[in-house]
Amino acid sequence: MTRIREKWTNLHRGLGFRIALSVGIILLASYVVFLYLLLDVQQGFYLDQIVREAARFSSAVLNSTYSNMLHDDPEATKSFLQDIGRQKGVSDVRIYSHDGLIKFSNHPEEVGRKVNIESEACVSCHSTDKPFSEVITDKRTRIHHGDHDRILGMITPIYNETSCYTSACHIHPKDRKVLGVLDMKMSLRRFDSHVRSLVIKVILLGIGTFSAVLGTIGLYIVFRVHRPVSRLQLAMQKVAAGDFNYKTPVESKDQLGQLAHAFNLMRAQIKRRTQELLRSRLEYKNLFEQVPCFISVIDKDFRIIRQNSHMTGLFKGSVGMHCYEVFKKKHERCEDCHAIKTFSEGQKFIKEHCGLDVSGKDANYVSYSSPIFNEKGEVVYSMLIAVDIRDRVKLAHELQVSKDFQTNLIENSIHGIIATDKDGRVTIFNQAAEKLLDYEPSEVIGDREIQRYFPKQFVAMILDSRLGKPLQDNRLVELETVIHSRDGEPIPIKFSGLILFEFGAPIGSVGFLEDLRTFKRLEREKQASDRLAVVGQTVAGLAHGIKNIIQGLEGGVYVVETAIEDKDSKLMDRGWNMVKNNIHRIGDLVKDLLAYSxxxxxxxxxxxxxxxxxxxxxxxxxxxxxxxxxxxxxxxxxxxxxxxxxxxxxxxxxxxxxxxxxxxxxxxxxxxxxxxxxxxxxxxxxxxxxxxxxxxxxxxxxxxxxxxxxxxxxxxxxxxxxxxxxxxxxxxxxxxxxxxxxxxxxxxxxxxxxxxxxxxxxxxxxxxxxxxxxxxxxxx
Amino acid sequence: MPKKILIIDDEPDVLIFLGTLLRKNGYEVCEAEDGVEGLKKVIDEKPDLVCLDLLMPEKTGIKMYHEMRKDEKLRSVPVIMVTGFSTSPIGYMDFKKFIHHRSIPAPEGYIEKPVNKEEFLKAVKEVVGE
The missing domain is CATH 3.30.565.10 (Histidine kinase-like ATPase, C-terminal domain)
Known part of the structure; x- marks a missing residue:
């Protein structure tokens, strides 16, 4: 039941149905009017024909009775009228006298009756106060319902003629204009049945053509309007529901066909746009999530309403928390908040901050706050994009430490270090250089008279490098030379220098000056002490050697003496050999000593x-x-x-x-x-x-x-x-x-x-x- | 029964000289030219005294002395160290601290080269008697 109602609802809401209905109603109304007019014209035409026929017939009857009247032959008139009355289609034929008395009739019983002026036969002429003298044909007729059929009554006046008032009978006065009337009544049965059959035929024809026309229009509407419109409707519903794959078939080249074609184009366009939109949304989402920055969107209460995964990774915040809670683990807004300026001024702001990460360590970041407007142009949100600069800060710190270290190293080096920039101005003059050359750093820094601090060879190298001449070597290694202090004191130094290049262009130079004064003094002292040591060592060695030889000689002499005492010739040989060997050793020693010395x-x-x-x-x-x-x-x-x-x-x-x-x-x-x-x-x-x-x-x-x-x-x-x-x-x-x-x-x-x-x-x-x-x- | 004395020195001159001196003074003498031979003779000959040269090839006097003192059987054999070090051109060294330390007792006597006959005999006499 519900389905039927639904179908009905769909049907009567359908465009085809409504067109068909409108066309049907208009067509029907046109048919009705047309058929009515047609029937009316036909009926009038036929009626007119019958009336004319009745008039002619009445005239003929009157003419026929004329002579009988003149001859005053009532019987002949009477039989004639009865004959006429028997004619088919003639129901009554009467002749009234001027007084309304029925003089003749086909129904003999009526003769002699007087009719009331108000009767249906009289009323047509006597409806006005005065009877007309010349009754026009149209007004002479009347139609009334008889016992079975409709009856057409025709009144024909019988005028007074000369012959009438001059005839023998002199019955009619001369001044009387109308002597009486012939009332002829004719049955309309045939006419009515003819009209009825005509009406039936016309109605049948009307229904037939109406149905045919309506059917044709209906079919056309169904196939050419309803169906494509339904498909278009379905397609639109699908597009509305987000399904872009349904393609409407284009079946004609008419407007609906063009509409379907245009719709298909539009659907494809929407599909492409939607896919692009989806893709770009996905891209933006990816970008939002994957960009190596901490992105969050905050409202005017500084609550996070969106954030990307990097945020949760480093700061472990969640949506709904305040940005300062997440970034800095604080309970109130940062004093140097830049987002508030974005809200109030609607512009971008950049600020470097140091927050706390999940583990409580310092997390340095640069935060960019940019406004997000609503359609009225008010700032409703602020997008915070923070870039992690921990590495940079760490590097900067390390760089500072390294710079401090190097500065310390340079300042506290035991060697003098002097550096110049690319224009040949002194930029570094450390303590050792100060001590060595006795200049104040204030009078040296910025000085271009570098020949005061560097040996000539190095100054030449610096000048050559500044003039762009190719250098054989960009360094001077351990050159022993003499340089003069402020007071002109010659100072022996060992100098190493280096021309500094960056991308092939000289950017300065640095020289290292080692004070050789102490070294030179020690060298002199050492040479002296070495000589003494060699002398001492030689003397000691010589004494030792001689002592050993004396021991050998003494031993030999003792052995020889013992051998003599004991008369031991074998022992004597050994003792004597000892003495000879040691004498030989004296020779060797002297020879070596001479050779060495x-x-x-x-x-x-x-x-x-x-x-x-x-x-x-x-x-x-x-x-x-x-x-x-x-x-x-x-x-x-x-x-x-x-x-x-x-x-x-x-x-x-x-x-x-x-x-x-x-x-x-x-x-x-x-x-x-x-x-x-x-x-x-x-x-x-x-x-x-x-x-x-x-x-x-x-x-x-x-x-x-x-x-x-x-x-x-x-x-x-x-x-x-x-x-x-x-x-x-x-x-x-x-x-x-x-x-x-x-x-x-x-x-x-x-x-x-x-x-x-x-x-x-x-x-x-x-x-x-x-x-x-x-x-x-x-x-x- | 004369006391037996073992002289260990790499220099034949010293061996002849000291051997002649000791024999002349009534001691029985045996000789060795280096530490290896010396150590063998200490065991074989069972001397009453060892005169040991400090610097020798193969096995130095210091090394041999340490081995003797570590050996239970040889520990009691008295030793006189004959040294030429004090006047060596290498420079004076406190060689004594190489010879004995906490676990190694000092030798019974020191004699410096060049050897003085009287001093040497006196030192020997102090250790082994006549």
Whole structure:
């Protein structure tokens, strides 16, 4: 029931229905009016025809009775009227006299009756006060209902003619104009039935055409209006409900079709716009959530009404809390609130704040407050966008600390530090520089006379860099020079300077001045004390050596004396050997002392290094064999072939002898092996020069021995060594411009290496040195 | 029964000299050229006194002395240290603190090189008697 009502409601609200209804009503009304008029015209036409016929018929009857009247033959008239009365369609035919007396009738019983002037036959003419003399045809007729049918009555007046009042009977006076009337009544049955059938036909035709027209219009409306409109309506409802996918079919090219097409375009447009809107809303939402800032929207009570996830992450606020509670964990508005200014002035404001994060740590942020207006242009909300600047603040703090540290470092450096800017003005002049040069910082800072503070070389570098000349090096390292203090006192300094560049352009320079006054004084003192120490050490070493020799001599003498006393010849030999050995040691000591104490330039002469090495090896061959030591030669055959080698033969001979001698001693001490091997090696130095190597597989050195190997009077050989051998060797090597070094592993052996440059022959120097070295030559 | 004295020194001159001196004064003498041999002879020969040189290759006198004093059997053997250190060019060192400290007792005597015959014999006599 409800559904039916609903359908009805939908139907009668439908545009098609309403159009159909309107069209139907108008059509119906038009039909009704049209048919009514048609019937009326038809009926009038027919009635007119009948009236005319009745008039003609009445005239004919009257004419027929005319002669009978003149002849005063009432019977003939009477029979004639009866004949007429029997005619089909004629119901009554009467002739009234002037007085209203029925003279003749087809119904004989009526004859002689007088009719009332008010009767239906009289009233048409006598309705007015006076009877008309010339009754017009229309007024002569009347229609009244008979017993069965409608009856048309026709009154025809019978006028007084000359013949009438002149005839024999003289019945009618001459002045009488109308003698009587013929009243002819004709039945309208046929007419009425014809009209009825006409009405029925016309109505049927009307209903038929109405239905056809209405049906056609209805169908047209249903298919061309109702259906597309319904679809359009459905589509609109769907769009209204947010469904943009329903596409209205376009079925025609009429206005509705165009409407549907336009609607589809509009739907697509709305869909696209809506999607764009959704997308941009999503983007904005994402932006709001993801932007690495703390975004919140606050109302005029400073309550947060929206916030992004970063806010909740760092400050743990929630919607509804006051912004100052969230950002600063305070209970009242910040004194330096900038949002309040946004509310009052409707403008953006920026302010740096320090709040507290979730863990209670300082959280620095820069907050931008911007107004949000309503449609009236009033500020209703303020959007706070805060950027986290903790890192920046931390960096700034660290930078400050670092700057303070550097300033302290510069100020408290023990070296003078002077810096200039790109224009060559002094910008830094620290305390040490002040102390060194005796200038007040106030008179130096900004000064361009940098040659007062920097050495000439560095000033030249600064000037070159400012002129854009390419520099070989942008730094000057450890230049020892003299600079003058304010009073003109020369101050020895060690200067290091650096030209500072940024992106290839000089931005200044910095110089470091190390005061060498104390150093120079200490150096002088040390040189003096070193000389004293060397003298003392030499004397002590010498005393020790001599004491040892005296001990040996004393011991030897005692042993010899005991042998003489005991007549022990074997003991005598041993004692005498002791005495001889110690006398020999005195010779060695003196020789080494002379060699060490004398400054002596090498005496270069063309030398075959291999022959020299062979000579030394041969010298020690027998001594080595006695101690089960093999001396192996590994000589480089190319040595001396490419370049001639110039060496001080005697000096190098001494060196190699010392090394072989030491090697033999080291092998002798080593009791772990029954036999030992010493290798004498010569190598051509790739850098141009000669290398001599002496290796042994003897005892090797302890750490302590390795440290003291080149100390004067250090010996591991007790009374046998002078403690000067390696010292003499290294001295000779140094005089050659060579190097001596060694490797030694305790229990494995030792290798000494002497590296000598090729040297050069120069006759002049050789002769000069020759005379100088006579004494040394005689001692070898 | 003469007292047996072990002389340990790497210098043959010293061995001949001190050996001759001690024999002449009625002691029985045995000799060793380094600490390893010396330690072996202390065990084998069971001397009444050891004259030990401070500086020797292989095993220094200090090291040997420490080993003797740590060994229960050898701990009681008296030792006279013969040193050349006090006048060494290396500089004067308080070598005594290397020789003995908390757990190592001091040797029975010190003799400095060059050895004075009378002083040496006196020191020996103080330790082992005639």
């Amino acid at each position: 004398k400054e002596r330039a090498p005496e270069y002469e063309a030398t075959d290094p291999n022959a020299l090495a062979e000579e030394v090896c041969t010298l020690f061959e027998i001594k080595a064999q006695e101690k089960s030591i093999v001396i192996e030669r590994q000589f480089d055959p190319n040595l001396g072939k490419m370049f001639q080698v110039f060496l001080d033969q005697r000096g190098i001979h001494t060196c190699l002898s010392n090394l072989i001698s030491n090697a033999i001693d080291a092998c002798e001490i080593d009791k772990n092996k029954a036999s030992h091997k010493i290798v004498m090696r010569t190598i051509e130095d790739t850098e141009g020069g000669v290398i001599f190597e002496v290796s042994d597989d003897g005892s090797g050195m302890s750490d302590e021995t390795r440290r003291k190997v080149f100390s004067s009077f250090y010996s591991t050989k007790g009374s046998r060594g002078t403690g000067l051998g390696l010292l003499v060797t290294s001295k000779i090597v140094a005089e050659h411009g060579g190097q001596i070094y060694f490797e030694s592993v305790q229990g494995v052996g030792t290798t000494f290496t002497i590296r000598l440059p090729l040297g050069q022959s120069s006759g002049a120097t050789t002769t000069v040195q020759k005379g100088d070295d006579d004494s040394a030559a005689s001692e070898s």
